[in-house]
Amino acid sequence: MITEIRYNRPMTVELSGLRKTFGAVTAVDGIDLRIGDGEFFSMLGPSGSGKTTVLRLIAGFELPTAGTVALDGRDVTRLAPFERDVNTVFQDYALFPHLSVQENVEYGLKVRKVAKRERRDRAREALAKVRLEGFGARKPSAMSGGQRQRVALARALVNRPKVLLLDEPLGALDRKLREQMQVELKAIQRDAGITFVFVTHDQDEALTMSDRVAVFDAGRIVQVGTPEAVYERPVSAFVAGFVGSSNVFTGETAKTLFKKTGTFSVRPEKIAFTDEAAAAPGTVAEVIYAGPVTRYVVDLDAGARVVVVEQNSRTPRALAGLRGQRVRLGWHEEHVIPLPSGKDSAHAS
Amino acid sequence: MTLSPAARWALRAAMALGLTFIYVPLLLVLVNSFNGDRTFAWPPHDLTTRWWAAAWASDGARQALLTSVQAALGATATALLLGTLVAFAVHRFAFFGRDTLSLLIVLPIALPGIVTGIALDSAWRSVMGELGIGKGLLSVVVGHATFCVVTVYNNVLARLRRTGTTLEEASADLGARPWQTFRYVTFPLIRSALLAGGLLAFALSFDEIIVTTFTAGPGLTTLPLWIFTNLFRPNQAPVVNVVAAVLIIASVIPVWVAQRLAFTPGSGPPR
Numbered sequence: 128m129i130t131e132i133r134y135n136r137p138m139t140v141e142l143s144g145l146r147k148t149f150g151a152v153t154a155v156d157g158i159d160l161r162i163g164d165g166e167f168f169s170m171l172g173p174s175g176s177g178k179t180t181v182l183r184l185i186a187g188f189e190l191p192t193a194g195t196v197a198l199d200g201r202d203v204t205r206l207a208p209f210e211r212d213v214n215t216v217f218q219d220y221a222l223f224p225h226l227s228v229q230e231n232v233e234y235g236l237k238v239r240k241v242a243k244r245e246r247r248d249r250a251r252e253a254l255a256k257v258r259l260e261g262f263g264a265r266k267p268s269a270m271s272g273g274q275r276q277r278v279a280l281a282r283a284l285v286n287r288p289k290v291l292l293l294d295e296p297l298g299a300l301d302r303k304l305r306e307q308m309q310v311e312l313k314a315i316q317r318d319a320g321i322t323f324v325f326v327t328h329d330q331d332e333a334l335t336m337s338d339r340v341a342v343f344d345a346g347r348i349v350q351v352g353t354p355e356a357v358y359e360r361p362v363s364a365f366v367a368g369f370v371g372s373s374n375v376f377t378g379e380t381a382k383t384l385f386k387k388t389g390t391f392s393v394r395p396e397k398i399a400f401t402d403e404a405a406a407a408p409g410t411v412a413e414v415i416y417a418g419p420v421t422r423y424v425v426d427l428d429a430g431a432r433v434v435v436v437e438q439n440s441r442t443p444r445a446l447a448g449l450r451g452q453r454v455r456l457g458w459h460e461e462h463v464i465p466l467p468s469g470k471d472s473a474h475a476s
Numbered sequence: 477m478t479l480s481p482a483a484r485w486a487l488r489a490a491m492a493l494g495l496t497f498i499y500v501p502l503l504l505v506l507v508n509s510f511n512g513d514r515t516f517a518w519p520p521h522d523l524t525t526r527w528w529a530a531a532w533a534s535d536g537a538r539q540a541l542l543t544s545v546q547a548a549l550g551a552t553a554t555a556l557l558l559g560t561l562v563a564f565a566v567h568r569f570a571f572f573g574r575d576t577l578s579l580l581i582v583l584p585i586a587l588p589g590i591v592t593g594i595a596l597d598s599a600w601r602s603v604m605g606e607l608g609i610g611k612g613l614l615s616v617v618v619g620h621a622t623f624c625v626v627t628v629y630n631n632v633l634a635r636l637r638r639t640g641t642t643l644e645e646a647s648a649d650l651g652a653r654p655w656q657t658f659r660y661v662t663f664p665l666i667r668s669a670l671l672a673g674g675l676l677a678f679a680l681s682f683d684e685i686i687v688t689t690f691t692a693g694p695g696l697t698t699l700p701l702w703i704f705t706n707l708f709r710p711n712q713a714p715v716v717n718v719v720a721a722v723l724i725i726a727s728v729i730p731v732w733v734a735q736r737l738a739f740t741p742g743s744g745p746p747r
Contacts, residue, residue, distance in 0.1 A: 222646075224643075
């Protein structure tokens with residue numbers, strides 16, 4: 128029955144004309160978005176770009192100033208959080224400190240009057256899924272950050288929601304744990320077949336985990352697409368600069384380098400040192416060794432400062448000697464991304 | 477900070493002196509309640525529980541104790557209800573005059589009791605008296621509640637500020653209706669704050685005398701009032717000592733418990 132409905136209506140979350148203002152501040156400025164069933168969807172943007180507010184609007188913690196929120200084809204714009212079939216994993220986890228881990232996970236089932244035995248079994252199952260068997264009797268305060276994170280996940284998943292909202296859930300974890308949780312989250316999402324809406328300001332996280340990414344800026348979505356599309360074909364200098372780093376060329380410099388007017392972007396890893404006579408000459412200003420890669424900052428004679436990233440697959444060049452040396456840089460025509468030269472045609476970042 | 481040994485010793489001595497001034501007289505009252513000598517000769521020659529028995533047998537003292545307990549319970553109940561409501565209003569909603577309200581709630585604890593007493597006395601006589609409600613237990617409860625509300629208010633507000641609203645959002649997100657959220661999340665989180673505030677309110681009310689003097693009306697005697705009127709009757713002095721000792725104990729216990737509840741790590745959520 129439920130599968131049938133899902134099959135007929137493949138869009139789980141639909142946002143139309145969504146706006147939210149807090150006093151004079153416009154947090155969300157007209158968002159239209161359709162998120163598919165079972166999709167891992169990331170909302171990526173700098174802090175204050177409105178992505179968390181959109182999440183809170185979907186959860187029902189905020190009421191929109193204008194526009195609608197539909198879940199599974201049903202308009203829920205005016206419904207309270209407890210009337211919506213979504214669950215949230217909060218940034219600070221929001222575990223109930225006075226309840227044990229087991230009671231925390233059971234909570235959603237308890238308030239929905241699920242029988243005691245079933246609720247115990249399902250909570251155990253959920254804890255096993257996040258690899259926390261045997262931790263049920265503990266209080267959240269007696270667990271580490273990574274463990275609390277998994278309890279929060281189990282507490283949400285046990286309710287089998289149609290949509291799981293995650294608000295920067297990995298933000299408080301250290302890097303190693305974060306990378307491990309990224310893999311686990313992705314696996315859990317694929318297993319459970321639940322739609323994940325994932326808010327993050329970390330572009331690596333968004334690119335690694337998502338089916339699609341929406342890039343937010345100033346309350347609007349500036350680009351939606353697969354990680355590859357957003358990275359390889361950014362539609363603006365903002366996207367090019369925020370998703371990955373980029374070298375952006377404008378004005379006279381662009382004309383000299385590309386023989387046409389406009390704004391262009393080339394990713395640092397797409398630029399290579401070369402001996403070709405036609406390549407752009409410049410001087411190495413800085414050499415930054417970063418383990419797997421080395422970053423070179425080069426001042427082009429054409430008037431731009433560019434970053435070049437080179438894999439250290441072989442023994443790296445004699446680094447110190449390179450500073451101040453004359454080099455030539457080359458790139459393939461297809462890696463030059465034309466950008467609209469608007470107000471936000473920013474500098475290289 | 478490191479202090480020289482001399483400074484350390486000087487500060488220790490000063491503190492010992494200060495604490496001595498506060499607590500030795502209280503200790504004296506406790507010891508004297510067992511002093512066999514009617515004029516409290518010091519040091520006591522023999523110890524007796526005679527005065528305790530006499531105090532227990534004194535109808536006036538027992539009646540006064542009962543009245544005090546009733547007044548304190550009434551004032552505490554009122555403080556719990558109103559203090560919690562105001563704390564929630566101030567924490568959860570932004571409304572016109574919120575800061576003023578907060579000040580008005582806290583102010584009575586700082587106002588001289590004599591001012592509160594006079595004001596309540598005339599207000600009660602001119603308003604409630606007209607309605608045919610004379611002064612009695614009710615007016616004492618109201619009088620005490622004016623300054624008891626703040627203890628509950630402060631405790632609950634501090635707890636609410638510490639816990640924030642995310643936990644309630646999490647509860648609603650998991651499907652709990654508002655009353656379920658209150659029952660399973662909000663109330664358990666503020667419970668110890670309510671207990672701490674309530675105990676402080678009880679202790680404040682139980683030994684209050686100034687406001688009580690103005691609001692009790694004829695015929696109603698609380699324990700502090702009883703002590704005050706019997707203090708200068710020589711043959712009642714030993715019994716007064718016993719009652720004073722009871723008051724000390726009755727005040728210390730709730731304050732001690734309240735402090736443990738308010739400051740024990742783990743009584744609130746870890747943040």
